[in-house]
Amino acid sequence: MDYQKLLENIYQEILPYAKEGKQANYIPELAKVNPDQFGMFIHSIYGETASIEQADTRFSIQSISKVFALAMCLSIKGDDLWKRVGREPSGTAFNSLIQLEVEHGIPRNPFINAGALVMADILFSHLDDPANDFLNFVRAVANNPTIEYNRDVANSERENGYLNAAIANLLKYHGTIENDIESVLNFYFLMCSIEMSCRELSLAFLAFANHRRKFDYAGISLTASQVKRINAIMQTCGFYDEAGEFAYFVGLPGKSGVGGGIVAIHPLQYSVAVWSPRLNSKGNSVMGMKALELLTTETKESIF
Amino acid sequence: MDYQKLLENIYQEILPYAKEGKQANYIPELAKVNPDQFGMFIHSIYGETASIEQADTRFSIQSISKVFALAMCLSIKGDDLWKRVGREPSGTAFNSLIQLEVEHGIPRNPFINAGALVMADILFSHLDDPANDFLNFVRAVANNPTIEYNRDVANSERENGYLNAAIANLLKYHGTIENDIESVLNFYFLMCSIEMSCRELSLAFLAFANHRRKFDYAGISLTASQVKRINAIMQTCGFYDEAGEFAYFVGLPGKSGVGGGIVAIHPLQYSVAVWSPRLNSKGNSVMGMKALELLTTETKESIF
Amino acid sequence: MDYQKLLENIYQEILPYAKEGKQANYIPELAKVNPDQFGMFIHSIYGETASIEQADTRFSIQSISKVFALAMCLSIKGDDLWKRVGREPSGTAFNSLIQLEVEHGIPRNPFINAGALVMADILFSHLDDPANDFLNFVRAVANNPTIEYNRDVANSERENGYLNAAIANLLKYHGTIENDIESVLNFYFLMCSIEMSCRELSLAFLAFANHRRKFDYAGISLTASQVKRINAIMQTCGFYDEAGEFAYFVGLPGKSGVGGGIVAIHPLQYSVAVWSPRLNSKGNSVMGMKALELLTTETKESIF
């Protein structure tokens, strides 16, 4: 497979969508990013790589960090994790309080904000130094010690994070989180603020794509079965209320973030990351979604 | 792979669950079936087969018929189908009216009852002889002219089908179905009443598992891409509000029915059908779920 | 109190609203009524009366008939009625299926459609000749043997009554109604189709306004306490999701119908009926609401 040629073709085809969609503006720091950027990087499990445009520009990975958090939580808690969070698609917008109230404080899955706050609470309880330990894990998976949080973005989100604060208070009311709300929120927003490039994300997610390789990084280890189950949750819950759409048009497990990044994996084949800040109405990158749809259309290969 | 040995091992392991769960009792005709039965049949795309226990006993396939209906609708309407039904997981029980009312009469996906009623309406409008044409299509896919409806089951369901009648009336109110309610309901229940054995179902679903083979049966043809998209919808929506659970533990696209049947496919590998009438609280066969979980655990292969 | 002068002043003040709002158009027969009509009639418990404009034109009383049904049900079942229907305001639109599903088939109150269908079912079970007995009761309360159903309106509603049919099926599914769905729906729509003028309605509702007088008509008798409780339900539930608005601006118990009629009572003072077919977005007569607001503003008397 000539991946480089493939990415170049994809890029030509998605150029007409370059001005579609709107950048997330509820986080002032994120709104400062130049919206007219696009990057893509693919990394096969055999070591082939290809990249195009701003594949080396770092951006805020935001909710993509929830996959790293899930890996840590599953390693630490095992199946006990599922006592405090579900693993079913939510069927509603990613920040909905309704389901949480109806289901008495148990979030539908780890990738809606409520679920990620529960994971932040678990990590905050179990890690010696939560901020450092989480960053070190991501650095280890990505094999890159230069990855950093962006504390300006984290602070910017925290200051305007009323909806997440509402969710955290509701979780606390139902007893689903143990630590004080401020600590959980601060740690949550810090995790979301990690900055990585497409190249770095793509490399890091090889750990999920290639579950034949031992998953053991910075003391966090998972069985092959656990890795596959994380992939299953990416498939069913990775795109908020557009999970079905992504399965239908792309057909790969993946995870998106409001910074405009999307990472997807073809198990035992490759890991791919795209980034472009303009989002569709569901909060997913317009050019990113298109690029991934073309990727599986052109290669004629998806998990289905 | 010694599939026969595999199935025998699986059967031994699931025997302790033989008395768990309860048969569906809201359809009097179905409640008459002996609940203590189990069958399983696997069919690889290379022609290998294996079977165990009552793999040749026919049972009511119920909601599994919705996959056949989707294949027909997608062939007939193409992407216009998605104007009248969504393709997102529902996140609520399969018969919920709430989502339908909130979303103004557009069902979340084709596999919840509301979505299947819309498909029944589409087929009723487009087929010359709906009952015969649908049966002939299923017979063609299964390569078996002896497959039949069970009109006693269909009538039994119709007489007690108040919830489906409520849904049909709500769809009619919102203008999502065109034909008169009685015709749509009768045709819907008739489709659900088809009886097939595990062997027959497994063979029929090879058409979805092997999308390299041309899909063209009784005038209904689909592209490889369309077949893969049906598989994607089975993956995200095939198990009501247990879709995430099935993805997590089994990791294959599939579809279940309240008759106790489940069919699943490993694209480009095999198609498998299990049947056992006792259901868990979500309406899926207890032994069937366990058997499929063991299948992908033992083979160490799923789509993830 | 010079009621005649009062009504004339009110009429002048509401004339600017004569073209506001839209006639109900989901019932074809009702849509044929000339929308530019207005009538009002007031009847004090001391026998004073006043009328203005089309106070003698009969119109379809629609949901106002639910008050008569409630009087009959309370007389027949006593407090057992409340096992099958609640008496709390609904907080949502009058035809919402959501609350009904969440609350397992027990309607919030007798004046939402679901509640009225339950009353229709109760009356259908207990009356020897439901259609005649109900009409005779209304004639007796109104002291007027010429009151009639309009079967064209009833049939027109029945043919298009998909939402009510959805509700009836859902009630049947939950076991809240006993009789067959067609009988209940037909009887329900027949009750709604009664035609009365403002004069006739105003006179009939004196039976509720003047609870010092014995309530005993055509074999249906209520205690003073029961009459007051019907008034309480009119107050809290009589205007769908505009009950608070009516309490706030008018301050009287009352009941509206989509035919454009509204009846209100000032206990131990008067009964008043208004009618004008143009409705606001909540389904209540625009001129009718204004007229009643002015009535309690000008008289400086409400129940508060």
Next chain:
Amino acid sequence: MDYQKLLENIYQEILPYAKEGKQANYIPELAKVNPDQFGMFIHSIYGETASIEQADTRFSIQSISKVFALAMCLSIKGDDLWKRVGREPSGTAFNSLIQLEVEHGIPRNPFINAGALVMADILFSHLDDPANDFLNFVRAVANNPTIEYNRDVANSERENGYLNAAIANLLKYHGTIENDIESVLNFYFLMCSIEMSCRELSLAFLAFANHRRKFDYAGISLTASQVKRINAIMQTCGFYDEAGEFAYFVGLPGKSGVGGGIVAIHPLQYSVAVWSPRLNSKGNSVMGMKALELLTTETKESIF
């Protein structure tokens, strides 16, 4: 009317219910109150009074304070108040976040917690010294300078007030409150912590019962029409999701609090306060509800 005799009879009749219900326990300070207490005080607009048992024991008036807040807000903002809060019954539990999310941050009415938080925000913006000004207003209405906040109760509530904090954050997210969340929550809980006896509450609420008297206290003035509208809101929204029940059995406008107090008024007749800490499942005082039901049954007079 011999009110004293009446209250004594009522007390005898409700004694069998003295151990029914449970004290609110989510506010530790309130849980310390001896639950086996009962007080009742009635005050007619002509100056007659009667009292029984602990009518002079002060208790935490909690949500009853919302009526005082509404009086202040309506005086300050006039009808502009209704741009930020509705006046319809909620139909769901008093602390539900669901309606708030569905209705984009506009609370249903001023008496659910969300609505009261909006009022706290308004008062916090408009009053020079919110805590003092609110207390002075209540003291003026009650004609009693010794009324005080209980800051231990306020602090106790604040520390455990996760659900109210969730609501406040959601309101802030939707832009319905202007001030910082901590200030609004602290002021809200302070208002709720006011302590008054039945005698004091009964006297204070004469201001609402007797709208012929000028409403003008500590600079807060209302027209007779505004007072009547506050009464209307008490009627439709004063008892959370038991508003219909209270209208049905008691038939008076009123307001309850989780401290076990209830105040009710018969416009132009009397004001009555009862108190007993044991609550029913809806959060209203068991003995209090019974006592008021007997009051209107025995006097044969309600607003209906």
